[in-house]
Amino acid sequence: MKFERNADAIYITINCICVTVGLIGGIMANLNLVTVEDLQQLKIELIEEIRKSRKQEESKMESKQWLRSSEVRHLLKISPGTLQNLRIKGTLPHDKIGGIFYYAYSDVAGLLERIGNR
Incomplete structure (x- = not known):
């Protein structure tokens, strides 16, 4: 298996076992088989x-x-409304500059730590 990553996606190439099968009328077909082990390795x-x-x-x-x-x-995995509630309640300190809210990384990390210790 091979991985390629760019900014938007991860591309996966899976090498399959190819088996040629004879069909009625002399028509040949190739079947690609993926084993359970291949899928487990892909998952890992x-x-x-x-x-x-x-x-x-x-x-x-x-x-x-x-x-x-x-x-x-993104870090806290919360909605805009939840973030607004954290601001209103004073749980997460912030500064507003030109209509944009800014939060100190140390405050966000502290909040994560407090939540994790509950």
């Missing part, structure tokens, strides 16, 4: 690729001192 490799991709995204976020709303929602 996909999970690893997803983990690598998530770690890269998280390391990009960690290097930033300030995050925008969309980045915070």
